[in-house]
Amino acid sequence: MMRDILAQPAFDGIRGEEYAPGKGVVSDAELDEYIRNDCNSVYHPVGTCKMGSDSMAVVDDELRVHGLGGLRVVDASIMPTLTSGNTNAPTIMIAEKAADMIRAAA
Ligand SMILES: Cc1cc2nc3c(=O)[nH]c(=O)nc-3n(C[C@H](O)[C@H](O)[C@H](O)COP(=O)(O)OP(=O)(O)OC[C@H]3O[C@@H](n4cnc5c(N)ncnc54)[C@H](O)[C@@H]3O)c2cc1C
Structure with a gap:
């Protein structure tokens, strides 16, 4: 066509x-x-790794994986939904925030 x-x-x-x-x-x-x-995707995948405390949640509010010690998820997968703008900067922001939390806990 x-x-x-x-x-x-x-x-x-x-x-x-x-x-x-x-x-x-x-x-x-x-x-x-x-x-x-x-063909390849230019999709911006996010939100596969729910934050919260219910049975479907993967990480808590400090990105620690429920049920596993010493492991956090720090990437776009913890976004609750797709951002209305591009995803790279918010992902970096998540990483900066996580770095602060990890250093504060050390
Ligand atoms: C084609 C394309 C164009 C894009 N353009 C833009 C844009 O212009 N602006 C924008 O803001 N965003 C853009 N994005 C989106 C942006 O790149 C992503 O949202 C962002 O990089 C997500 O970061 P992330 O850390 O979640 O995942 P990723 O950047 O995918 O990082 C995951 C990392 O984990 C590594 N990894 C995977 N499996 C394993 C394993 N088993 N062991 C060890 N390491 C592993 C991978 O090698 C990779 O380095 C684009 C995405 C695509 C695909």
Whole structure:
């Protein structure tokens, strides 16, 4: 469908060469193979590691893993939900906060 759209005359002056998947990839089977081999996610996974005290919670409010000594989870997985902006800076903030808590406990 993308090829059909870009083949329209309105794109004649600005259309470049197709670089991916390329002219050699034509049949549905070839397109399927390209998608299987080359697609990747730019998803921002967070929130797989619930903080709290109920039976589903993985860490407590100082990021210590319930039931295990000496282990904290310090990454985007402890975010309760996806941030509305990008995730890298909040992840660094979680790490800074955790460093303070770990040093305070030492
Ligand atoms: C393609 C892409 C683009 C992105 N662009 C942006 C952006 O522009 N701006 C932004 O703010 N965010 C962006 N993000 C999101 C951001 O990179 C992540 O939210 C952030 O890095 C999450 O940090 P993390 O510490 O939770 O996980 P990660 O950064 O994934 O760190 C996990 C670390 O654990 C290591 N690890 C895994 N398993 C093991 C193991 N068994 N033993 C030891 N180490 C292990 C891995 O090697 C890795 O170093 C992007 C993400 C992707 C995938």
